[in-house]
Amino acid sequence: MDPMVLAPSTLKLKAIQSLKGNWQTALLVSFFQWILPTAIGLLSATQIPDITETVESYSELLRVVLEKVSPSSLYLLAGLLLLHILVTPTLQLGCNHYFLCRMRGQELGFAGLFSRVHAWGKALYLMILVGVKILLWSLLFVVPGIIAAIRYSMAPYYLAEDPSLSPWEAIQKSKNAMRNTKMSFFALYSSFIGWLLMPLLLQILLASVSIILALVAAQFMELFTNTYMNGALSAFYLAVNNPEELEEEGLASTDR
Numbered sequence: 001m002d003p004m005v006l007a008p009s010t011l012k013l014k015a016i017q018s019l020k021g022n023w024q025t026a027l028l029v030s031f032f033q034w035i036l037p038t039a040i041g042l043l044s045a046t047q048i049p050d051i052t053e054t055v056e057s058y059s060e061l062l063r064v065v066l067e068k069v070s071p072s073s074l075y076l077l078a079g080l081l082l083l084h085i086l087v088t089p090t091l092q093l094g095c096n097h098y099f100l101c102r103m104r105g106q107e108l109g110f111a112g113l114f115s116r117v118h119a120w121g122k123a124l125y126l127m128i129l130v131g132v133k134i135l136l137w138s139l140l141f142v143v144p145g146i147i148a149a150i151r152y153s154m155a156p157y158y159l160a161e162d163p164s165l166s167p168w169e170a171i172q173k174s175k176n177a178m179r180n181t182k183m184s185f186f187a188l189y190s191s192f193i194g195w196l197l198m199p200l201l202l203q204i205l206l207a208s209v210s211i212i213l214a215l216v217a218a219q220f221m222e223l224f225t226n227t228y229m230n231g232a233l234s235a236f237y238l239a240v241n242n243p244e245e246l247e248e249e250g251l252a253s254t255d256r
Contacts (some may be wrong), residue, residue, distance in 0.1 A: 012232050026098075034226070061146070096156055134149050152178075
């Protein structure tokens with residue numbers, strides 16, 4: 001059993017309280033954290049035709065793509081993918097650092113997104129290590145892969161808070177912290193399922209009114225949900241790593 005029961009409502013309350021009056025900056029940080037994947041998705045949707053139903057093998061798919069997509073679009077997509085691999089892990093650390101400070105009542109401003117640029121090499125190495133570990137566990141079965149993802153989920157937060165750590169040390173700290181709190185993390189993440197489905201629901205409901213309105217509403221709802229989750233996950237990290245910070249505010253439950 002968890003040494004400290006971390007109710008999702010408790011962590012969400014902490015996130016809402018900490019983000020009050022700072023939503024605008026928090027939304028910008030969350031948006032630009034994923035700016036490169038968003039750009040890649042838009043480019044893929046607008047420049048690469050849907051040909052998956054007309055091909056029967058990956059080799060044929062590659063051939064058709066090379067024939068139907070302009071070289072400039074392919075070069076741009078390749079460049080964005082490379083930037084995504086190199087830059088997004090660093091932005092993730094900066095985003096984590098921003099929200100950790102926000103949960104503690106400190107406001108870094110939008111510049112907080114770039115506060116961990118000097119640790120970009122460690123951020124990239126950590127992303128590779130965690131990705132490989134999750135992939136290897138996933139080869140056994142889906143459930144071990146999910147457990148591995150939860151086990152290493154706090155590693156980026158440890159590295160964001162203390163860039164002097166090595167990626168291996170951040171992973172080990174995450175493993176130790178999550179040893180008895182996996183179910184609390186799973187409960188918190190599961191509590192956002194409704195929020196995660198809301199963008200799709202908005203698209204369905206508003207599509208008959210206006211496609212553009214439906215897309216804009218869905219994108220904003222997705223951004224709001226990501227920001228809300230960033231706050232709640234940061235609160236989870238603080239509760240696991242520094243439970244006294246929540247106990248002082250009367251937000252922690254110590255049921256055993």
